[in-house]
Amino acid sequence: MQDNEKLVRDGSAPLIVGLGGTTRAGSSSERALRFALTAAREHGAETLLFGADEINLPMYQPDSGDRTSRAADLVTALRRADGVIIASPGYHGALSGLVKNALDYVEDLRGDARPYLDGRAVGCISTAAGWQAPAATLGQLRAIAHALRGWPTPLGVAINSAQPCFAEDGNPTSPYADQLRTMAHQVVDFACRPALPLAV
Numbered sequence: 001m002q003d004n005e006k007l008v009r010d011g012s013a014p015l016i017v018g019l020g021g022t023t024r025a026g027s028s029s030e031r032a033l034r035f036a037l038t039a040a041r042e043h044g045a046e047t048l049l050f051g052a053d054e055i056n057l058p059m060y061q062p063d064s065g066d067r068t069s070r071a072a073d074l075v076t077a078l079r080r081a082d083g084v085i086i087a088s089p090g091y092h093g094a095l096s097g098l099v100k101n102a103l104d105y106v107e108d109l110r111g112d113a114r115p116y117l118d119g120r121a122v123g124c125i126s127t128a129a130g131w132q133a134p135a136a137t138l139g140q141l142r143a144i145a146h147a148l149r150g151w152p153t154p155l156g157v158a159i160n161s162a163q164p165c166f167a168e169d170g171n172p173t174s175p176y177a178d179q180l181r182t183m184a185h186q187v188v189d190f191a192c193r194p195a196l197p198l199a200v
Contacts, residue, residue: 014191016040016184017077020087020099020125021052028127028161032180033087035172036123036157039184040085045191048077052098060104067108075108082191084117084150085184086141087125090133095126095140106148117150121190123183124156127165134158153186155179 018037021030030051037047050073057071067075078084086103088095109116122145126137135158142152157179159165159172167173172180 013044013046014082014188015048015077015080016045016083016085016187016191017048017050017081018085018087019050019055019074019102020085021055022089022096022098023052023056027052027089028159028165029087029089029125031166031170032125032127032157032159032172032176033085035177036085036087036125036180036184039181040083040188043185043188045083045188048081050074050077050102055098055102057101057105060101060107062104062107071105074102075105078106078117079109079112081117081120083121083123083187084145085123085125085187086145087127088137088141090126090128090137093133093136095137095144100144103144103148116148117145120150121153121187122148122150123153123187125159125180125183126157127159127161129160129162131158131160134160151190153183153190155183155186157183 018033020033021027041047088099106116124141126134128134138156138158145152159176165176
């Protein structure tokens with residue numbers, strides 16, 4: 001499948017939803033996420049980004065149906081999504097509370113015909129200074145994707161922000177750019193496969 005081939009399923013481009021980042025402007029995790037979504041668009045997908053501002057949500061309360069407009073927008077987008085890309089910083093060896101709380105809202109999809117992230121590819125990105133935290137965080141993101149019935153892509157991307165990882169133009173340097181592009185293409189390609197039966 002060529003990179004510039006228009007990918008379609010049922011006559012429309014797949015929708016890939018990205019969520020993540022930090023409240024710090026220009027964070028490495030959100031820049032990596034934006035790059036991955038751009039790669040997904042170049043590969044034929046439509047994309048929606050839920051950055052730090054959009055996922056700065058009230059603490060998830062499963063016993064309450066009250067949702068802010070931003071929380072409702074996130075749940076609606078994930079319900080429509082054919083694939084998801086998640087980016088989190090590694091804070092003290094784990095994903096951030098901001099990202100984890102946003103993912104907790106996937107619980108609102110539990111009663112859907114396609115519950116949680118069932119049947120969707122999930123690309124995972126982690127960033128931190130050093131290798132221990134991004135590696136641990138990447139493993140946690142993949143485990144969460146499994147728990148939500150998603151399919152983590154074969155390639156996940158761990159970025160060591162203690163090393164030069166972004167160029168002056170803001171794009172990731174090698175090998176991160178290639179890894180993010182490959183991961184994004186895997187999400188799109190999986191979204192365009194014949195539909196899998198729903199889990200029971």
